[in-house]
Each structure stands twice: as C-alpha cells, then as structure tokens.
Amino acid sequence: MTVPDADKPSSATPEASPAARVASAQLDNYITEIVERDLQNGKYAGIVTRFPPEPNGYLHLGHTFASFLDFQTAVQYGGRYHLRLDDTNPEGESQEFADGIMADLRWLGWDWGENVFYASDNFERYYAYAEQLIRQGDAYVDSVSGEEMARLRGDAHTPGTPSPYRERDVEENLDLFRRMRAGEFADGAHVLRGKIDLSSPNMKLRDPVLYRIKRAWHYRAGDAWCIYPMYDFQHPLQDAIEGVTHSMCSLEFVDNRAIYDWLMERLSFAPRPHQYEFGRRSLEYTIVSKRKLRQLVEGGHVSGWDDPRMPTLRAQQRLGVTPQAVLAFARQIGVSRTNRTVDIAVYENAVRDDLNHKAPRVMAVLEPLRVTLENLEETRTLQLPYWPHDVVAASADGLVALPDGDRMAPAQAVREVRLTRDIFIEREDFSADPPKGYKRLTPGGTVRLRGAGIIRADRFDTDDDGNVTHLHATLLDEGAKAGGVIHWVGAQDAIPAEFRLYDRLFRVPNPEGEHPDDMVPDFDPEQPGHESGPLDTGFLRHLNPDSLRVTRGYVEASVAADPHDTRYQFERQGYFWRDPVDSRGDALVFGRIMTLKDAWGQTQKAESGKPKPAGKKPRADAAPAASGGVQPALTPQQEAEVTRLTRLGAAEGDARTLARDETLLAFLADATPGETFAQVASWTVNDLATPLRAGTVRVRAADLAPLAGLLAAGKVTSRVARDVLARAAESGEAPAAIVEREGLSAGLDDAELERIVAGVLANHPAETEAYRGGKTALLGFFTGQVMRASRGKAEPGRVAGVLKAALDAG
Structure with missing residues (x-):
C-alpha cells in the first residue's frame, strides 16, 4: 500500500524544512512588531535569535512553543537562529540529554547548520568578564552564609543591608575569586556578587550572585572547574558573544531583565542584545517541570522519558504524533504578554486533524468475540477502501488524489479483505441483555458488518460464569435492515496483536494546584542549581490509574505488508501505529495515538450535568478564567460555537477562547464572513479582549474587515494595522x-x-x-537595508521572499 509521506526528510535550509512548511503563515505579535521596528530604523543589520535549553532532560511540549517562536521569528525575517545548550549547572546535565535535544529539534524540522553553541565552551570568557567587573568595582566576593545573605537582602518593604564584605578592595576580591577557581575553598564558602543596588524595589538587583563554588563533574568540562556562573550572569553574556539581537524568554524572567541590561551596560557590549518576555504556555492534564518529569521516570510511574503518556517530544514521537501536528499546535496557541493555560483539546485536535488525511482506514478488534456465520459456505474476497469518500478525490491523471497532495492508483486505494465463516467482532458489540438505546447486535437482532453485509444473531454460548464466549449468526440478504454498523476481522487471516490504549496521565486539568503561577518555578536562577526548591510529590496523587490499558486482539491481514511507520485509523477505535520499540517481527504491538473524538471531554460534559452543591452562583457575565488558571471544560453549546467559528475560518485556539466569552462573541457577531474573518477573530481575542470587557471599544467588528484585507494584501504592515486598530477602537472611526x-x-x-x-x-x-x-546569514543584513530603503512600507515577510529569489537568481 502507498500512503501519504508523513515524515519526509528535511533539507539543509530552514525554508524547505517541515517546520517552515507547517509554519508558513506569518507570525504577527508584539515581538514581531519590535523586530520590524528594529529593522526599519537600522538598529541591527539582521535578526539573530536563539533557543537555549538546559541539557538536564528531554524537550517537552512546553519547549515546542518557545522553540517555534525563537526559530520561526528568525526565518520570517531572513535572519539566523542558534541552538544553544545552556550547560552551566553540572548536576543532572549529560551528553545524552544534549544529543536528545538536538535530535528532537531536528525531528521537528529545524536546521541551525553550524550555529550550535555550548555555554560550557565559554567558561574561560565568563571568568574573564567576572574579573573585569571586579576590577571596575562592580562585583565583590561575599563570605556570608546563604541564610544570612537572604536576610540581608531585605524584602519588598525593607531595603537591603550591605554585607560586611561588600567593601572589600579590588585586589582582595581578585585574590579570593582566583583562589575560588583554584579550589581552595569548600562549596558555599564564598560567592561572587554583583554590586548594584541594595535599595532597589526589584529584588533581583540587590547584589545578585554571579558565581558559586560547586564541586561536580561536568559532562563536557570534567573537573576543570569548581566554580560555575549563575544563569543571570551567563545567559546575557552568551547572547552577546553569539551576536543575538532579540533574546526571548518566558514571563517569569521579566525582573531578571534588569540584571541583563546592567551587565550589557557595565561590560559595554555594542551592538547589544535585548531581552523580551512572552507569556508562558501551560497545558491542561500535563506536567512540564523537568524536575517532576524526572520524578515520574525515577519513581517508576512511567516506563521512561519516551513513555507515550509523557509530554516529552521523545514520547510524542514514540506515540506516533507527527512533527507537522506538533508545529501546527505551536502556531495555534499564539503569543501574548500573559501566562495562559491551554485547553489540551487544542493539541489533541491538531493531532487528529493531521492524521485524518494521512491514516488509511483498516479494521482491528481489540477485545474479540468469535462469531460463526453458519450459512456462509465459501470465503468471500471483498474490496474495501482505505480512504472514505470525503478524504480522497479523483485527479486528472486517473489516480486517486489525497488531500496532502500525494496520489495513488485506484487499485492501491483499496485492499482485499476476506470474509470467512468465523470472524471476530468487539465483545462490546454484542449484548445478551441490551440496555435501552443499544444499537448493535442483540439476540435475534441484526447489524451490518462494515463492507460485508448484514448478520442476525441466532444463539450464543457462555462459560460457567455466564460470559458470552461464542456467537452463532446468519448472513442475511442485502434486502435486510439493520440499525447499526460494526467492524470485524476474518478469523482465518487475522493477525494477533497487542493494543496499548493510552489516555491522559493525570485525572485533573492542573495537577500542580489551582494556581500554577504561584508554584515554585522549574527553573530558578536565584538558586545555586537551575532546578531547585523543595521536592514536591503532591502532583502524584492526581495520576490517572487508567492512563494505560492493554488488550490482545486481532488486526486485518492487509497491514502485514505495510511500512512499519504507517499510521492507521482503526475503524471506530482511533488512530494507531506500531510501537517502534516493542513491535518486532511477528510480535505486533499497536499503540493508540489518539481517539477519534474527545471522549474525555464528553465524559466531563456528562458529569457537568450532575447537581451542583449549594453555594454562591457565578455571575452570568463573568470573564473567563484568569490567565494562568485552569479553563473549565466547554459545554456542548460552546463546543458547537467552536465548530461554527472554525468553519468560518477562526483558528481553533481563538475559537475556544471566543466560545467561552459572551462579550467577545457578541462583538464578533457582525464580523464579515470570508477570508478576513480569521484575522478579525484574532484581533478580537488578542488585541481587543481587555477593552471589550471594559466596555471601551467604539468600533464594530464589521468595520475591521477592510483593514484585515489591506493587511492580507500587503498594503499595510502588521505594525501599522495594530496601531490603526487601537486608534479605531478608541475613536470609533473606520480603520480603513x-x-x-x-x-x-x-x-x-x-x-x-x-x-x-x-x-x-x-x-x-x-x-x-x-x-x-x-554566507547565507547575510540575508538578515539585506532585509534591514530593504526595510530602510522602503521607509518602513514593505512587509518584512514579503521582503524575505523577494530578496531570496533575487539573491538566488544570481
């Protein structure tokens, strides 16, 4: 069988990679507005970004959003992106994790070429910069204990008190710092601190620690060093060393930017990088703290970092998710200045949308019940389609055209399936004592076998416990009627297989607590180690005991000749593929990638209909859950609204936000249907939500369509469009x-x-x-020159394409 190529190898250029293909839509957010402004005024010759993971674990879905923003911004503006391994904390870091990070990013389709950096390669340079700060009087060696240092820093209401060692002279500080490096002192005996401002309201500026003593084996440097730089010192220096222009990080580092800027000024870097923060994205029913993921692995709660229930990219690969689905999810959730918990249905639907056009339909019985068709004398060979009529179409050359552009011959679009005297059906598809509304097989009842005809259940056998063990049935003429359709597998050709049915690892939307933003961060630059803080095991009580169910059944024989990486839709069961680790030879193991529908959400809806305890009722006009909080499950009416909005063109993430907010929905009611609807919906969610809830928006949604059309046609830049949108919302004047x-x-x-x-x-x-x-990195230089020559009127996304075509043409 020929199936669509889900994972074609990426080329050496980002533009041709799966990442660039999936992310071809232009990013449009406040960070890209800054980038456009910096290019227009010539602040930088080209754009350079970086993605800086620490190699102390495998990448997870939370990293996907950050890496997408870092890399795709550079691609969009013809710049350069770097991969950096921020390996300045020897404990927990390893080459295994570094190699895994690079492999996972390449799986996503990113290609950084020669631009891979290890922070540990610059230990000597960091040390030299530290000595420079000491000589300038901007750093000193402190010898108080950690507890005393914390006390002396004061609090939000009390300024800090100078350490008794703050006024050590330059020579004494240099001598002590060099002896720290030489290993003369025990761990914790001294630290190097920046001398900034003990009275600053920003606690980060109250003489932050820049270096600490730590005797630990470094996976690259060995035991060459016993002092290591802190994140707040190393990270900005590495950005400057690499020539990064726009250093993007999540919102919890907003106060750390002051240290970043102080270091750039005191060490006189020019041109210098700048830090920009974006809202962190959490995901419901998921843990993304590497410390806690390690607890799951080391505690035996999962089988490893690649356990398909884990949120790591390594696990998603083993689960069978494609990189295109992951990147589509990253694109959908958007960029904002606030933290946000994303409905996990957005990710699950991105996976379903991707697989729906790639997965051929076949049949598998997961919990088999044998059925004998008593009147079937001879085996029948059936021709069943791999693809339903709404997925495939006939192309001009006589081949069958698939939605992703692949084609196959008509003979390849079907497979042979043999209907034999004995078949297997799902045990749940027969009920000897059916409940009300049951529409499958019952004693004396009829049901249609997929593609094979209608059968009637005549009698059944049971074991000593009353369990049905064998069903005897009659194959009826086509004139017969049946109320339902079930799948089946011919017993004579059936291939035995193990089926692993994965579900969400946690039972509750937010396993870490009701207020995730109040939790101890996974990465704490104030502490000696990147992952510090008390060990938290409370989240383990929310583990879902039914997150993995294993059954043994049969799959139809047609799969035997298929490539091992074929993704299937097992009819009525979900999307599956062969487990790449445990499925070998005749020992077939199929893991479920995703259910066909959001069964979990349906369960929640059913439970939401139960009586609520007495208490204060929420306001009917209450706003959605605060940013960073847990969103409630959508009601059936809201799910219907999501369907309507996405059909009109809205991105699913925007649609789900709109469906929860009656104020936003009311505003969007008169939006013009058509190609501009998606942009108007995006502006409603990301730019107008706050003033709409405050009742200060004076423009109508219908007036926004012309502006969206101008933006889509390249007649205005995204920066101009947003500026005009804000002014129109305040004044009521039509944006156009x-x-x-x-x-x-x-x-x-x-x-x-x-x-x-x-x-x-x-x-x-x-x-x-x-x-x-x-020297293709010069594309960023040319982009800046064109933006200046156009006086800011050119759209950077169009500039990159025209520039590259002109340069390559020579």
Missing part, C-alpha cells in the same frame, strides 16, 4: 478611513519591491557576492 486619510498604506506592489531589492543588491556588491558564495 484612518489608513486612507493619513496615507498609511504601504503602497508597494511587487514591481516596486523588486526595484528596491535590485537597488540594494546593486549598492552592496561585496555582500551580494559573499551571500552567493555561501
């Missing part, structure tokens, strides 16, 4: 009228943009020759 009155239209057609690009290349012959000679 503002654009026309003030001459804000970009006014650059393709011909004009190509003329500007040609002029830039002509004015920079040496750089053009260097690019064509292999």
Whole structure:
C-alpha cells in the first residue's frame, strides 16, 4: 500500500524544512512588531535569535512553543537562529540529554547548520568578564552564609543591608575569586556578587550572585572547574558573544531583565542584545517541570522519558504524533504578554486533524468475540477502501488524489479483505441483555458488518460464569435492515496483536494546584542549581490509574505488508501505529495515538450535568478564567460555537477562547464572513479582549474587515494595522478611513519591491557576492537595508521572499 509521506526528510535550509512548511503563515505579535521596528530604523543589520535549553532532560511540549517562536521569528525575517545548550549547572546535565535535544529539534524540522553553541565552551570568557567587573568595582566576593545573605537582602518593604564584605578592595576580591577557581575553598564558602543596588524595589538587583563554588563533574568540562556562573550572569553574556539581537524568554524572567541590561551596560557590549518576555504556555492534564518529569521516570510511574503518556517530544514521537501536528499546535496557541493555560483539546485536535488525511482506514478488534456465520459456505474476497469518500478525490491523471497532495492508483486505494465463516467482532458489540438505546447486535437482532453485509444473531454460548464466549449468526440478504454498523476481522487471516490504549496521565486539568503561577518555578536562577526548591510529590496523587490499558486482539491481514511507520485509523477505535520499540517481527504491538473524538471531554460534559452543591452562583457575565488558571471544560453549546467559528475560518485556539466569552462573541457577531474573518477573530481575542470587557471599544467588528484585507494584501504592515486598530477602537472611526486619510498604506506592489531589492543588491556588491558564495546569514543584513530603503512600507515577510529569489537568481 502507498500512503501519504508523513515524515519526509528535511533539507539543509530552514525554508524547505517541515517546520517552515507547517509554519508558513506569518507570525504577527508584539515581538514581531519590535523586530520590524528594529529593522526599519537600522538598529541591527539582521535578526539573530536563539533557543537555549538546559541539557538536564528531554524537550517537552512546553519547549515546542518557545522553540517555534525563537526559530520561526528568525526565518520570517531572513535572519539566523542558534541552538544553544545552556550547560552551566553540572548536576543532572549529560551528553545524552544534549544529543536528545538536538535530535528532537531536528525531528521537528529545524536546521541551525553550524550555529550550535555550548555555554560550557565559554567558561574561560565568563571568568574573564567576572574579573573585569571586579576590577571596575562592580562585583565583590561575599563570605556570608546563604541564610544570612537572604536576610540581608531585605524584602519588598525593607531595603537591603550591605554585607560586611561588600567593601572589600579590588585586589582582595581578585585574590579570593582566583583562589575560588583554584579550589581552595569548600562549596558555599564564598560567592561572587554583583554590586548594584541594595535599595532597589526589584529584588533581583540587590547584589545578585554571579558565581558559586560547586564541586561536580561536568559532562563536557570534567573537573576543570569548581566554580560555575549563575544563569543571570551567563545567559546575557552568551547572547552577546553569539551576536543575538532579540533574546526571548518566558514571563517569569521579566525582573531578571534588569540584571541583563546592567551587565550589557557595565561590560559595554555594542551592538547589544535585548531581552523580551512572552507569556508562558501551560497545558491542561500535563506536567512540564523537568524536575517532576524526572520524578515520574525515577519513581517508576512511567516506563521512561519516551513513555507515550509523557509530554516529552521523545514520547510524542514514540506515540506516533507527527512533527507537522506538533508545529501546527505551536502556531495555534499564539503569543501574548500573559501566562495562559491551554485547553489540551487544542493539541489533541491538531493531532487528529493531521492524521485524518494521512491514516488509511483498516479494521482491528481489540477485545474479540468469535462469531460463526453458519450459512456462509465459501470465503468471500471483498474490496474495501482505505480512504472514505470525503478524504480522497479523483485527479486528472486517473489516480486517486489525497488531500496532502500525494496520489495513488485506484487499485492501491483499496485492499482485499476476506470474509470467512468465523470472524471476530468487539465483545462490546454484542449484548445478551441490551440496555435501552443499544444499537448493535442483540439476540435475534441484526447489524451490518462494515463492507460485508448484514448478520442476525441466532444463539450464543457462555462459560460457567455466564460470559458470552461464542456467537452463532446468519448472513442475511442485502434486502435486510439493520440499525447499526460494526467492524470485524476474518478469523482465518487475522493477525494477533497487542493494543496499548493510552489516555491522559493525570485525572485533573492542573495537577500542580489551582494556581500554577504561584508554584515554585522549574527553573530558578536565584538558586545555586537551575532546578531547585523543595521536592514536591503532591502532583502524584492526581495520576490517572487508567492512563494505560492493554488488550490482545486481532488486526486485518492487509497491514502485514505495510511500512512499519504507517499510521492507521482503526475503524471506530482511533488512530494507531506500531510501537517502534516493542513491535518486532511477528510480535505486533499497536499503540493508540489518539481517539477519534474527545471522549474525555464528553465524559466531563456528562458529569457537568450532575447537581451542583449549594453555594454562591457565578455571575452570568463573568470573564473567563484568569490567565494562568485552569479553563473549565466547554459545554456542548460552546463546543458547537467552536465548530461554527472554525468553519468560518477562526483558528481553533481563538475559537475556544471566543466560545467561552459572551462579550467577545457578541462583538464578533457582525464580523464579515470570508477570508478576513480569521484575522478579525484574532484581533478580537488578542488585541481587543481587555477593552471589550471594559466596555471601551467604539468600533464594530464589521468595520475591521477592510483593514484585515489591506493587511492580507500587503498594503499595510502588521505594525501599522495594530496601531490603526487601537486608534479605531478608541475613536470609533473606520480603520480603513484612518489608513486612507493619513496615507498609511504601504503602497508597494511587487514591481516596486523588486526595484528596491535590485537597488540594494546593486549598492552592496561585496555582500551580494559573499551571500552567493555561501554566507547565507547575510540575508538578515539585506532585509534591514530593504526595510530602510522602503521607509518602513514593505512587509518584512514579503521582503524575505523577494530578496531570496533575487539573491538566488544570481
């Protein structure tokens, strides 16, 4: 069988990789607005970003969002992205994790070329910068205990008190720091602190620790060092060393930016990087703390980092999720300035949407009950389709066209399945004492076998405990009627298999507590180790005891000749593939990638209908759960609203937010259907939500369609569009009228943009020759030149495409 190619190898260029293909839609957020502004005013010659994981565990779904933002921003603006292993804490770090991180990112389709960096390669440079700070009087060696240091720092209401060692002279500080490096002192005896401001309201600036003594074996440096830099010292220095321009991190580091800026100023880096924060994305029913993930592994609660129930990318690969699905999810959840807990249904639906067009339909019986068709004299060979009519179509060349662009011959679009005298059906598809509304097989009742005809149950056998063990049935003529359809497998050809049915690892949406933002962060730069804080095992009580169920049954014979990495839709059961670790030879093991529908959500809805305890009723107009909190399950009416909005074009993440908020829905009610609807919905959720709830928006949704059209056509930049949107919301004036009155239209057609690009290349012959000679990182330089030449009217996304075409044409 030929199936769509779900995981084609990536090329050496980011533009051709699976990541770039899935993420082809332009990012549009407040960070890209900053990037555009910096390119327009010539602040940087090109954009450089970095993704800096610590190699003390495997990447997880939370990292996917951060890596997507870091890498895709650089791709969008013709810049360069780096992978950096932030390995300055020897405890828990290993080459295994470093290699795993790189393998997982390559699986996603990212290709950083030669731009991979290890922080540990620059230990000597960090040390030299530390000595420079000491010589400048900006750092000193402190010898108080950790407890005393914390006391002297004061609190939010009390300024800090100087350590008795704060005024050590430069020579004494240099001598002590060099002796710390030489290993003369015990762990904790001394630290190096920055001398900043003990009265600052920002506690991070109250003389932060820059270096500590730690005797531990480093997986790359061995025992060459016994002092290690702290995150707040190392991270900005490494950004500057690499030439990073826009250093993006999650919101919990917003106060740390002050240290970042202080170091850049005191060490006189130019041009210097800047730190920008974005809201962290948590995921319901999931733990993404590496410390807690390690507890799950080491405590035997899961089989390892690649256990398919884990949120690690390694586990998602083994589960059978494709990189395209993961990246589609990362694109959907969006960028904002606030923390947010994402409905896990957004991720699950991204996986289903991806597999629906890739997974051929076959039949498997997970809990078999033998059925004998008493009147079937000869085996019948049936031709059953791999693909339902709504997934495939006929192409002009006579082949069957699949939605992802692949094609196959008509003979390949079906498989042979033999109907034999003995077959297997699901045990739950027969009931000797059926409940009300049961529409499958019952004594004397009929049911249709998928693609094979209608059968009637005549009698059944039971064991000593009354369990049905064998069913005797009659195959009826086609004129017979049946109320339901069930799947089956012919017993003569059936292939035995083990089926692993995975479910959510935790029973509750937020296993870490009701307020995840109040929890001890997984990464604490104030502590000697990156992952510190008290050991928390409370989340373990929320483990789902039914997160893995194993059954033994049969799968149809057609799968025997298929590639081992084929993803299937087992009819009525879900999406499955062969476990790449445990499925070998004749020992078939199929793991369920995803159910066909959100069965968990349906269960929640059913439970939501139970009587509520007496108490205070929530306001009917209450806003959705606060950012970072746990969103309640959608009601059936809200799910229907999500379906309606996504059909109109809204992204699923936006649709789910809108469905929960009657204020936003009411505003969007008069939005113009069509190609602009998705953009208007996005603005409603990401730009107008707060003023809408405050009742201060004076513009109508219907007035936003022309502005969205101008943005889509490249007539205005995203920065201009958002500025106009904010002004229109406040004034009530039609956005398009503002654009026309003030001459804000970009006014650059393709011909004009190509003329500007040609002029830039002509004015920079040496750089053009260097690019064509292999220095492709110069694309960022050219992007900045074109943006300046266009006076900011060009859309950076279009610039990158036109530029690359012109450069490659030479």
